[in-house]
Amino acid sequence: xxxxDMALRLTxxxxxxxxxxxxxxxxxxxxxxxVVAVLxxxxxxxxxxxxxxxxxxPPDSGTVTLFGGTPAEAxxxxxxxxxxxxxxxxxxxxxxxxxxxxxxLYPHPMDTGAILTAAGLxxxxxxxxxxxxxxxxxxxRFAFALAGDPELLVLDEPAAAMDVAARQAxxxxxxxxxxxxxxxxxxTHQLHxxxxxxxxxxxxxxxxxxxxxxxxxxxxxxxxxxxxxLDAAFLALTSSSASGTGQ
Amino acid sequence: xxxxxxxxxRRLARDPRLLFFSVIGPVATxxxxxGWSAGDRLEGLAAPVAVMIGVAGYGAVAGVLMVGSAVSxxxxxxxxxxxxxxxxxxxxxxxxKAFVGSLTAIPPAIAVxxxxxxxxxxxxxxxRWLILLALLWAGTAPFALLGLAIGYGLSxxxxxxxxxxxxxxxxxxxxxLAPADYFPPGLRALAHALPTYRYxxxxxxxxxxxxxxxxxxxxxxxxxxVAALLAAWAYxxxxxxx
Numbered sequence: 001x002x003x004x005d006m007a008l009r010l011t012x013x014x015x016x017x018x019x020x021x022x023x024x025x026x027x028x029x030x031x032x033x034x035v036v037a038v039l040x041x042x043x044x045x046x047x048x049x050x051x052x053x054x055x056x057x058p059p060d061s062g063t064v065t066l067f068g069g070t071p072a073e074a075x076x077x078x079x080x081x082x083x084x085x086x087x088x089x090x091x092x093x094x095x096x097x098x099x100x101x102x103x104x105l106y107p108h109p110m111d112t113g114a115i116l117t118a119a120g121l122x123x124x125x126x127x128x129x130x131x132x133x134x135x136x137x138x139x140x141r142f143a144f145a146l147a148g149d150p151e152l153l154v155l156d157e158p159a160a161a162m163d164v165a166a167r168q169a170x171x172x173x174x175x176x177x178x179x180x181x182x183x184x185x186x187x188t189h190q191l192h193x194x195x196x197x198x199x200x201x202x203x204x205x206x207x208x209x210x211x212x213x214x215x216x217x218x219x220x221x222x223x224x225x226x227x228x229x230l231d232a233a234f235l236a237l238t239s240s241s242a243s244g245t246g247q
Numbered sequence: 248x249x250x251x252x253x254x255x256x257r258r259l260a261r262d263p264r265l266l267f268f269s270v271i272g273p274v275a276t277x278x279x280x281x282g283w284s285a286g287d288r289l290e291g292l293a294a295p296v297a298v299m300i301g302v303a304g305y306g307a308v309a310g311v312l313m314v315g316s317a318v319s320x321x322x323x324x325x326x327x328x329x330x331x332x333x334x335x336x337x338x339x340x341x342x343x344k345a346f347v348g349s350l351t352a353i354p355p356a357i358a359v360x361x362x363x364x365x366x367x368x369x370x371x372x373x374x375r376w377l378i379l380l381a382l383l384w385a386g387t388a389p390f391a392l393l394g395l396a397i398g399y400g401l402s403x404x405x406x407x408x409x410x411x412x413x414x415x416x417x418x419x420x421x422x423x424l425a426p427a428d429y430f431p432p433g434l435r436a437l438a439h440a441l442p443t444y445r446y447x448x449x450x451x452x453x454x455x456x457x458x459x460x461x462x463x464x465x466x467x468x469x470x471x472x473v474a475a476l477l478a479a480w481a482y483x484x485x486x487x488x489x
Contacts, residue, residue, distance in 0.1 A: 054331075054332045055331075056328060056331060056332065075331075075332055075334065076336070080332060082332040085325075086325035087329035089326060090321050090326045091258075091262075092257075092258035092261045093254065093258050093261075097254055097257055097258075098254075100250070100254075101250055101251065101254045104249075104250030105334050105335050106334060107334075141329075144329070148333070154332075
C-alpha cells in the first residue's frame with residue numbers, strides 16, 4: 001500500500017441535503033504536521049465537511065481519505081480525535097469518568113494528569129459534567145478529543161464558549177500538541193484565531209474553497225492591504241463567491 | 248467494551264431518579280395492592296406471591312424502558328456522535344445500552360420481594376428466589392430493545408410520552424397491576440398476547456414450580472424479534488442523518 005503523506009484528503013467531495021448543496025465539489029488536502037483553519041460564513045459547509053472527514057456522513061460523490069484509508073478505518077484505529085460542535089456529554093458522569101473512558105478506548109493514551117493540565121481542568125476532575133459552565137464543558141470535550149493522543153485532531157468551533165484565559169490556555173495546548181508533528185484541523189468564526197494559530201487558512205463559501213493559503217496570501221487574494229484585518233479579506237472573498245454562485 | 252460498560256454503570260449508580268421510579272414506585276404499589284386480594288389465588292399462586300411478581304415486573308419494565316428511551320437525549324445532545332468518532336464500535340454501544348438497561352430490572356425485583364416477605368411472609372426456597380430473579384432479569388430483553396427503538400427512533404420530545412404510553416398500556420393490559428384473571432374475556436385474550444403478561448408468567452410459573460409454557464415463550468420470542476428489528480431500523484435511521 002502506498003503511504004499517503006497527507007493526513008486528510010477530500011477529492012471532488014459533494015453532499016446535498018434536499019435541494020441544498022452543502023458541500024459542492026470540495027478539494028482539500030492537509031499535510032501531516034500542519035495546523036489548518038477552516039473559515040466560512042454560516043452555511044458555508046464547514047460542519048458538513050467535517051462530518052464527512054470523520055466518517056459520520058457519507059459523501060454523495062467524491063472521496064474522503066484519512067492517512068490514505070477510509071475515515072472509518074482511521075477512527076477505528078484510534079488515529080483521530082474530534083471535538084464536534086454539538087458533542088455534549090451525558091449527565092451522571094464526571095470529568096474524570098469521560099477522560100478515563102477516552103483513555104481506555106484509544107491504544108496509546110496520554111497520562112490523565114497531562115490531559116487535565118492541557119485542558120485546564122486540573123481542579124475539576126471530580127466535577128459532574130452536567131454541572132460545568134459552557135466554557136468548562138468545552139474544555140472537557142477538548143480533553144476527551146485529546147486523551148487518546150491521536151495523530152489528527154479535528155475541532156469544530158472549539159473555543160467558542162471559552163473565556164479569554166481559557167481560550168489562551170486552549171490554544172497553547174493545541175500548539176504544543178501540533179509541535180509534536182501531529183495534525184490539527186479546526187473551524188472557527190474568530191478570524192484572529194485562524195490568523196494567530198493556523199499555518200494555513202482555508203476559506204469556504206457555498207460548499208467550495210474560495211481561498212487557501214497563509215493569512216498573507218488570503219489578504220493578497222482578497223485585494224486588501226497586508227496590515228488590514230482578516231475580516232475585510234474574509235468578507236471580500238465570501239461575499240463575491242456567494243453572489244457568483246447565485247442562490 | 249469493559250470501559251464503556253463501567254462508565255455506563257457508574258452513571259446509572261449516580262442517577263437517583265431511576266432508583267426512585269424503579270424501587271419506591273413498585274414497593275408502594277405492592278403495599279397498597281397486595282392487601283386487597285390477600286386471600287385469593289391468582290395464576291395458580293397465593294395472591295401475595297402472584298402480585299409480588301406482577302409488581303416486580305412492573306418496576307422492572309419501567310426501569311428498562313426508561314434507560315432505553317433515555318438514549319434519545321444522548322442522541323440529541325450529540326454524545327452518541329461523539330462516541331462514533333472514537334474507536335468504540337457502534338454495535339458495542341448498543342449492546343452495552345441494552346445490557347445496562349436490563350440490569351435495572353434487578354433492584355425493583357429484590358425490593359418488592361423483600362417487602363412481600365415482610366408484609367405477607369412470602370417464603371420461597373432460596374434456589375427458587377434466585378431462579379425468579381434470573382427470569383425477571385432475562386425476560387426484560389424485549390423491553391430493553393423496545394426502549395432502544397424508542398430512544399433511537401424518536402426525538403426527546405416524543406420519546407418521553409411515547410415511552411410512558413407504551414409502559415402504561417403494556418403494564419396495565421398485561422395484568423402486571425390488576426391481575427388478568429379479573430379481566431373480561433376479550434381483554435384477557437389481549438393480555439395473553441402481550442410481552443408483559445408472558446414476562447410475568449415466567450415468574451408465576453417458576454414460583455409455582457412449573458416450566459414456562461410454549462405459548463408464553465413463543466409470544467416473548469416474537470416480541471423480542473420485532474423489538475430487535477425496530478431497534479435496528481431506528482438505529483440505522485438515526486445514524487444516516489448528519
